[in-house]
Amino acid sequence: MNEFPQALTLAGTDSGGGAGVMADLKTMQMRHVFATAVVVAVTAQNTRGVQDFMALPPKLIDEQCASLADDLKILACKTGMLADAEHVHCVAENLKRYDFGPLTVDPVMIAKGGAALLADDAITTVRDELVPLATVVTPNLPEAQRLTGLTIIDADGMVRAGQALQALGAQNVIIKGGHGADPQMANDYVRLADGTAFWLAAPRTDTVRTHGTGDTLSACITAELAKGVDVAAAIQTAKAYVTGTIRDTIQVGHGHGPLNHWAPLSREVTVHDA
Numbered sequence: 001m002n003e004f005p006q007a008l009t010l011a012g013t014d015s016g017g018g019a020g021v022m023a024d025l026k027t028m029q030m031r032h033v034f035a036t037a038v039v040v041a042v043t044a045q046n047t048r049g050v051q052d053f054m055a056l057p058p059k060l061i062d063e064q065c066a067s068l069a070d071d072l073k074i075l076a077c078k079t080g081m082l083a084d085a086e087h088v089h090c091v092a093e094n095l096k097r098y099d100f101g102p103l104t105v106d107p108v109m110i111a112k113g114g115a116a117l118l119a120d121d122a123i124t125t126v127r128d129e130l131v132p133l134a135t136v137v138t139p140n141l142p143e144a145q146r147l148t149g150l151t152i153i154d155a156d157g158m159v160r161a162g163q164a165l166q167a168l169g170a171q172n173v174i175i176k177g178g179h180g181a182d183p184q185m186a187n188d189y190v191r192l193a194d195g196t197a198f199w200l201a202a203p204r205t206d207t208v209r210t211h212g213t214g215d216t217l218s219a220c221i222t223a224e225l226a227k228g229v230d231v232a233a234a235i236q237t238a239k240a241y242v243t244g245t246i247r248d249t250i251q252v253g254h255g256h257g258p259l260n261h262w263a264p265l266s267r268e269v270t271v272h273d274a
Contacts, residue, residue, distance in 0.1 A: 013078025
């Protein structure tokens with residue numbers, strides 16, 4: 001009883017279906033893990049942008065967490081959009097209260113269309129209360145800069161940021177290079193808890209249909225961890241999955257379109273020692 005791999009996302013919804021809780025649930029389902037969710041905020045959102053959002057009362061977040069802990073066997077979890085400092089703190093306290101397995105922190109700050117999804121004063125709370133709990137933290141370049149205070153303009157900057165995030169308490173780090181300057185390749189830097197490091201590289205696809213990439217990557221890592229896969233392999237699988245979802249595009253909406261969560265893993269991802 002209750003032994004099938006189960007994973008949890010604590011995040012905001014996306015009414016357009018491409019990101020947030022919706023992307024997380026689709027990704028976990030595709031990776032053959034039973035997906036659950038604690039909804040932290042609700043957005044009015046489509047491929048053109050975020051029109052509005054509202055965070056749920058912290059009491060309801062507490063009750064959602066307690067309900068899951070009382071019945072299910074969550075083996076890994078992730079965070080996404082957490083709205084503001086109060087809700088970051090609320091989620092962090094629940095993650096300390098309950099054993100939901102290894103934690104992947106996706107420090108969501110800005111939506112693909114440019115809307116702020118995390119209040120400025122909450123960045124410090126993410127850094128001080130959530131990152132130290134992380135088994136894996138998955139910032140993109142702008143998020144890594146905000147969390148570490150470093151300016152990242154090249155590979156050396158990504159390495160320094162990875163070291164800085166570990167110094168803040170994260171065990172393992174993947175710094176996503178989608179915002180990097182290389183026009184041909186998306187290069188991610190991975191630094192593991194044992195001090196080893198490597199690069200993951202994948203060819204870029206010329207498309208605006210990349211809404212939900214960060215959510216999908218972190219959800220895939222979470223699903224793999226729930227199945228007992230080691231961190232390095234989980235990150236590599238997630239990179240291959242996201243690359244496939246971008247490459248095998250689907251036509252939905254008029255703006256930053258969603259990923260194709262039905263896509264198979266890409267075989268184009270390469271691993272290089274750091």
